[in-house]
Amino acid sequence: MARVVARQDLRAPAVFVLETLAVAACYYAGGRLGLLRELHIDGAVVSPIWLPTGVAVACLLIFGLRCWVGIALGALLVLLHLTSLRPSSLGVLVGSTAAPVCGCLLLRGVGFRTDLTRVRDCLHLVFLGAFAAMLISSAIGAGLLVATGDLPARDVWRVGLAWWVGDAMGVLLVAPLLLLLYRVRAPVRWSRWREAVGLAVIAGCLVPLATYSRASLLFVIYPLLIWAALRFQLGGSMVCALFASVMATVAATDHVGPFEHLTEVEVLVNLHAFNGALALTALLLSAVITEQRNTRRSVERACQELVEVLEHLTAGEAAARPSRDEGGRPRNTD
Structure with a gap:
């Protein structure tokens, strides 16, 4: 019995590490794909569909809140790919992590079901998981651009709006597919x-x-x-x-x-x-x-x-x- 308990205790950290690395890799891959297409709004570069937000929300709903470490690691890798780390990068990293976590908490609070077979679950995903939660990342990101002088204050609403909608589209288009794929079991009969x-x-x-x-x-x-x-x-x-x-x-x-x-x-x-x-x-x-x-x-x-x-x-x-x-x-x- 002692050996079994010891193996389980050793297995739990290993599973957590592998899960964290997998989430970070998926987040980073989504970020690289999202960066393939960009729009320039008042000097700021935004992605019309930011795929990592959908990956993050789906992983949190499937595996639990412990996935926030993988999300933060993936967001850090995306930032390193885009630019060198600065003090403002920490704020973007916090916003990119906090937004999907808050979305997951909001969805859990209303009894969200991941099978999306009810209209109420789809409405909750739209208004809580996408529109409401993604305000956090867009507000922090656009605010930091203004605070660092990279964006004039008069243009903050347009950049913030583009940032917010891009993050929300990632949740609406990617998260449902990932939740559906997680529920698929072999053999698939078509x-x-x-x-x-x-x-x-x-x-x-x-x-x-x-x-x-x-x-x-x-x-x-x-x-x-x-x-x-x-x-x-x-x-x-x-x-x-x-x-x-x-x-x-x-x-x-x-x-x-x-x-x-x-x-x-x-x-x-x-x-x-x-x-x-x-x-x-x-x-x-x-x-x-x-x-x-x-x-x-x-x-x-x-x-x-x-x-x-x-x-x-x-x-x-x-x-x-x-x-x-x-x-x-x-x-x-x-």
Whole structure:
């Protein structure tokens, strides 16, 4: 028994270290991907979709608050990649760590369920995990830029807004997919794989055309999103939304298609409006469909149980009813 306890005591720190390194690596990888596309707002560089915030919130919800160490380490690695460490970097590091932790605490406080099968869970993720919590990192980051003299005070609201929306988009587009992937168990049975392939092919052709066309065809993506939500629920709708958002971000940062003749601020507003509408539609529509299907299954199950109870009652009454002869008189069974 002593050996077993000793092995468990040694295993716990090893698991924590590996988990911390894995979270830091995922955070850093998301940061490198997010930095591939940038927008310049009043001299500040912002990412339209900051993927690490989604990674951080998902890891905290799955593994617990102990993941904050990995998040802080990943944020430190991203800062080292961007610039040399300065006193202001500590504030950015604190904000990048505190925002997802506060989002996780807010979601836990309202009884958030990671399966996202209820509309209330999707609304909580949007307004608490994304919009409310990410105000912390954006406010600290923009405030430090003003305090260090790197940003004029009159431009703080635009940079802060761009920072906030980029962080929120990372939560809305990445966190649901990671939560879904964590719940997937092998073997995966796809009864609609032909339809899934067809949807992927159509999306692969239509989404680049819509995002790179000058004719403002971004609205044609929504029927694909509705199709994915109706047939494949959260997984299909979020994959479709993420792909469309990435393609729109590439077009916006390249200033092509519907973003060709727009200023940086106009590009940012149009891009975030499109990405936000996609994420909200995918989350809420898939949750409504899943909730309705679960309700229908519960009603069908209750009806089936009621039928079985009625059958048992009918059988019991028939067995207890005395048999009668041809004249209708009860027979003596003695």
